[in-house]
Amino acid sequence: MLDALTLDQLRMFVAVAEAGSFRLAAARLGRAQSAVSHSVANLEMELGTPLFDRNSHRPVLTVEGRALLEDSRSLLLRADLLRAKARGMGSGLEIELTVMADTLFPVSIIGEALGRLHAAFPSVSVELRSGTLGQPAHALLGGTADIAITVGEDLRDSRLEFEALTPVSLTSVVGATHPLASRAKEARVSAVDLADFVQVVLVDPSGRTQGTDFGVLSQRRWRVGSQAEKLELIRAGVGWGRLPEWLIAGDFKEGRLVPLPAAALGKDGRTVNWSYIAHRLDKPLLPAAAFLRSALQEIAASEKTPSRVGKD
Template sequence: MDKLSALTMFVATAEFGSFSRAAEQLGKTPSALTKAVGHLETELGTRLFERTTRRMALTEAGQIYLEGARQALMQLQLAGEELDQLHHELRGSLRLIAPPSFGPAFLNEVCCRFMDAHPQVRLEVHLNDTFLDLIDGGYDLALRDGPTDLPGLIARPLTENRILLCCSPAYLERKGLEVSLETYLQHDWLIFRHPVLNRHFWWLRLDGERIRVPQPVPKLASDNFDFLLTCLLAGHGLQIVPQWSAAPYLASGQLVRVLPEYEMEPDAFGPWVHVLYLAHRRRTRKVRVFIEMLEGYLRERGIA
């Protein structure tokens, strides 16, 4: 019997928990699946399922073999996709997840460029602050600032997570008060609230010296970064903003940087924004092409 077919039938049987349901899904007969699993058990010299009249369950050996079979089938599928796309347009689907703030900052434009360049690829983009498991969620890649020491994932740095203190020129004119460590508590503040961020103090650096400063009482606090950014551009106060978000507004003059001599530490979000993907996806052409386009766009903006 064809080994690939036998593995496919074994995996389906394990996932559906019965020969009959798996057979219906694959368009085969239950006896064909029974025979395929039997061939595998004979070849391996061990039982893959415990069978009773009421139920069937994977043995310990079956659980180990299932993981290997899934990986083998996935690798063959990926290899087939790569061969098919060597001389053809990219096609299929690409699923990714990223924080909502990445959308208007750079991801919207990158996705539009990607769709223009590769119209046969279906994009599915989830903007969510909660980091979801790439395997369980079926994602090809993720963008993330924060911890990246996750098993089975490759973390590729995209851009430095440099933190700036910004406001609009209109705010400075209206407030009429310079921004310094002596006066910053007298200013209006727009503060992003996130479960991993410290709510009590910030760390600054000046000439190698690390300085702890208390956080001011915000005029406006929110768990939505882009909501705060709109208020910042409208002149309602000071806000701590990552450079990858502030860059176009600084270039256009809509925002100015204050206290530029101080370096602000990025807190729990870490010093880099990374693109994350599963190790077995590293050679997938559509993933590689999307990452290259993303890196190219950030270089254009001067924030790579």
Template sequence: MTLDQLLVLSKIAETGSFRAAAGALHRAQSAVSYAIKNLEDELGVELLCRDQYRPTLTPAGEAVLLKAQRVLAGTDEILELSRQLKMGDEPFVNLAISAIVPMGPVIPALKEVGQRKPHLILNLRIEVLAAQIKVQDDQVDLAISELLPNKPGSEDLEKLALGHVRLLPVCAPGHKLALEDKRLMETDLRMHTQVILPSTDAATKDVRAGVMEGAGTWSASDFSSKRHLLLGGLGWGLMPLSLVDEDLQTGRLIALDTEHYTDFSIPIYLMRKRKKFQGPCSELMWSILSAIDLNSKSWIGDREEG
């Protein structure tokens, strides 16, 4: 069985006759008939009923055609990919995004990249306090991330500011901290379990951004798990406003009144290595992602605007 035979079968089904298929394929009608006869002999089933004026697919022919069309579509994709690679496009781009970055403004940008480079493979990694390290260590091509303080190699990064992410200390309404009728001090917070996200990279395991010194901690692997722990009243913790805005509005979580985390906003940057070669797809992604505004009123709610 060959791709050519599958193509002939598909073209006969599309055009409705051996003659029309031969014309569409710029071949002799005898060559089309020969290709189908060989395919039927090889598969051991009749694919076309020839008793009528126009050939019609048998039930077996319909089943084979369905599979054939999938194979032919995959072949077309491979040919287009080859064309893109010949033009210099890299086959994939690796992108790391910090877990605190809201995906709302990122998704439209990635969608545009996908539309302009439909055969590009995107490898997306969500990191906690590690996206910058992934760029520096050449594990990814681009990153959208906070900057890690005093990390060697950060001077070699090209950086574009995209805005900031606001984090709020929150807990469930039934938590003891929520019942305090006063502005909370550090000592008040330290007496209760803080739910945290550790770094996803061993190189930054000692970075404890936002962690209350001296407080007992519970760790979660991602913000979804952390949110569920907080909703369950198992502690307090810092959460990006974009992930808990609805919880705050409905009262499932409350923002703690404390001086320690007043206006706790973290600048976010698009970053890449200055001296690393970037292919056309990576350059396009950089260009499109650089237009993101994390603080645009077009996607954030009224609560974050305030």
């Protein structure tokens, strides 16, 4: 009966298949060769099918053996993850970690940090969300995120602890076909010039910034919910707006975007804001969250502040 299958049998089957012999598999597992042979034979009996052809010098997987090998590996992996998760529960390790990141923050840094986290804590599941303006802080305070990445100084809260990561540079830009593009190449752009055209701005679903405008100079506004949507509308010539330089470096090289040297939006239309990693003061970070914080800080510290795009 299949109920009599054991993980030990499956582990020996996979070891023999990978090593190419019962002797090498036994050495790899630290078991007697006879024990390995006996265990695989019992597995074949339980399954009712031969897994190896033993008529040659070395055991060769049968058609059935090849078909069942990946399933066996999958079962062993799941069992190992189950053990790791159970050990983690006993040691205070999170089962799942929810991260909310500001859409202004470089995705490459987050990806590298989460890669390190997965290597260190493979049993921890991660849910990565992105949000604009007040959403990351709102998620922390609402208990729907364990750790957050924010950008800027305007959304502080005394209930949260913030630690600096890296500067994030924003540049005012417009699509190459927009009327402002030719004007920007000839002279500086004034606030009056900008007010005549549509400005593409982000909305804050959290409501934490309701009634507050960040760098909004035009009464003609199109509102979007992400940096990606904002970029696409600006590329299409709908209007102008500010975007993170890490996101638009390729657009400058390809000539799809033109910088707007508008003094009303920072020197030459450029501003630099610090990013922060944040968590609730009343909820100390557990092992995986603490590891992710350290990884983000280390990677951010090694990143060079982006040079001014479009002017190299």
